[in-house]
Amino acid sequence: MNDDGIVHGALRRSGRRSPIPRPSLITALACVLALLGMCVFLPASARADDQPGSEPSYQTLNELSGKRFAYVNGSVYYQNVEEKIEGTERDFYPSLAECVAAVEAGKEDAAVQLSYCCQLAVNRRPGTVALLPEPVANVSEGFFFPKGSELTAKFNDLIKRFGNEGTLAKLEKKWVVADESGKTLPNQDWEAPNGTLKFATSGVIEPFSYVGEGGVAKGYDVELALLIARELGYHLEISTIPMDSIFAAVSSGKADFGGTLTQTPERSAACDFSYTVMPTTISVIVESKDGAARDESLFASLSSSFRKTFIEESRWKLILSGLGVTVLISVCAGSFGLLLGYVTVLARRSGIRWVGKLVDGYQALMGGIPLVVVLMVLYYVVFGSLNVAGEIVAIIAFTLAFGSTAGSTMWTAVDGIDIIQEETGLALGYTRKAVFHKIIFPQARQQFTPQLMGQFVSLVKDTAIVGYIAVQDLTRAGDLIRARTMDAFFPLISIALVYFLFCRLLAWLLRKVAANLDVTNHPRKIEGVVEQ
């Protein structure tokens, strides 16, 4: 017996386990729970001795000169602010919830948003932040359309008419009140002889555009869009798109119109704007004078956060459907990517020079461009003018990405199989193709399977960026919930926990599959023969 063989085998086997590490699940869970506790407990305990009160710590705009301001991604309000207040710095966040959280944490001095939104946010975070009494500026928000769209004029007519009839005022009154119960949308039960319009809205600017029960977009903008569509004889297909890509969605024609956003000269150059739908103001949120007053106990604040994140408006459904989308994209992209990777291996093995170069180019391209950019280029440029669902584009993008990594992983293993194996197969009388399928690939598979499994788990986590193209996955569900609850931490940690548990489960499952695929784990038996 050769000791070498045994040692080598053992090494190989232990090496095979490494790509999917197996830390104690309990330890990891404990860490996550500790984090969860901290995010609720820390802000609460730090301010436990503070007195209640929601006096803003600044009274006038001038006091804010030289301070740090938080804006929502894609927002242009910094122009208004910087006209009025000198020497301010700007930072951008995904939604007002993060802006407010940054102010609470002391990272920012002020957050800027439409006054109605600010008021809601301040109501949701009682005692920690307050509204500066003096608004910054008047702004005009309008729907916007791809350049030259016929819809602009039709919308303008109706906005004018609704203004005169008092419909706009009625809508304003309906949506800005604190009571959520009356805020319902009309059903789209009218005739739509002109077809369907695609409406892109941010979904994170309550009360204008936000996500309510069952993940449905609602708000002032949404209802107004519906009323106009009814008058014009259209149905609406509403999608929520992150602030920073909503403009791209409309100017590239992915949506027929979007809204509402503040009109600026740059934006007017790229899109046509409608008349102002509601003259309004922007305001500044600052930390409240006496800091936060959290008289709730740790348990109470935890349970309130839990209720707001999961129970209210059945938001758990949003998380569940987000998880479903994440799983769908991962599984589809995983399977197609595996197939694509296999094709690249076959292409390289073909020995045709230009085919090999093509694969090189593809893998270099995917390796050199951030996936989020690939995703957005595919959605807004490549499929820009086609009516393709975001989920499909996401599956394509992740298939391309996984196909590239899986392909090079497979090729590394195939290439690493000793050339003698191939020659042995040929010498036995196999054709080159049969040698690959019978001898080379099965041995390479023994090596690359565990690595591919690890890469697949990474893929699942990478899908968190699909929110950029209006796909409501798990991460985006968290964003939408945070925008509603104005609680930046609890939903984030909850989403982290869901990802974590899901990935652990997946890794465990894949490990089982990998162990099953590993022939050296199979019983030493040859099926279907008898010894004579």
Place this chain on the structure above:
Amino acid sequence: MSLIEVKHLRKEYPNITPLKDVNATVEAGEVISIIGPSGTGKSTFIRCLNRLETPTSGQILVDGVDMCDPATDLPAMRRKMGMVFQNYALFGHKLVAENLMMAPMDLLGLSKQEAYDRALELLDMVGLRDKALSWPHELSGGQRQRVAIARGLAMNPDILLFDEPTSALDPQMVSEVLTVITDLAERGLTMLVVTHEMRFARDASSRVFYMNRGELWEAGPPEQIFEHPKRQETHDFIFRVRNWEYDIHTLNPDLRSMDASIVAYCQHQFMGRHAANACQLLLEEVVNNQLLTFARKRGVTDPCIHVTISAGEGGVDMAMTLDYRGPLLEVPEPTETEWDMLSLSIVKGICSRIEKVEPGLLQLYIRQ
């Protein structure tokens, strides 16, 4: 008609031409050993026969079929010609028995049971029936090579090609593989064996091909090649492989690599471990402890010592010759007190006779 006919075979690579012009015939049932210095095209020649290499020009007829004709069904021809490689190349994802069953089932249409029965029979023949359900990585090198031979036989070939079947093996495993090949030779299978094992070439083959510089230099029965070679180059080769030579040009020679190479040499010559140990000790005591110590003391940087180990057949009359008729001659002879007495007594214990042929030329005859 001969089983294999090779005419004017030539193989060129961009920088090197391993085969210049090879002509040979092999009759059915012959066992051919192909010997010759390294890098003279022996492996290329045998790999051309089953077309793992494509010849640049020339003709290869196997069983009357032109192997270089594009219309030839190469896989079908290769099924008639098994090949055993230096590195055994067992299929790591298959059990040992499955290694033997795969090709007959896929290519000859044997049923699983037939293939299995045959596999066990062949494993029995190479003495590895017990290992039928082992994984290849659990076997030693010698065992793997025997499985590889059995795998080649499982296709029931007319011809079996061996490309240095024992070169990758530890010395103690060489003989178990050679025994199996020798057994096959007695069964009437046509075999071509590229080998460095001179004893095998002499005892087991019906004819020996001596290849040198891309040509078939001399072919003939082993008695001719080993006893009365017709050409000078053949003679030199046969003679030279019986000597071990080493030039020392530094005060700190790589004794480990010398030791390893002596072990390999002794193995080749079928001399025991004892002979290798004796040579290693002599190197250590005489060369390192005496000659190089003097060189250091006298300030010589390049001692120019030429070491030769020679032996007759089977290790008889083994001797080490130390030729230091260079810079060391010009330095004063060591005085009696400078000799290391312990070293001297060890050397006397190893050698049956120490002869100073002339100043700077020492012959040490090693005890049997």
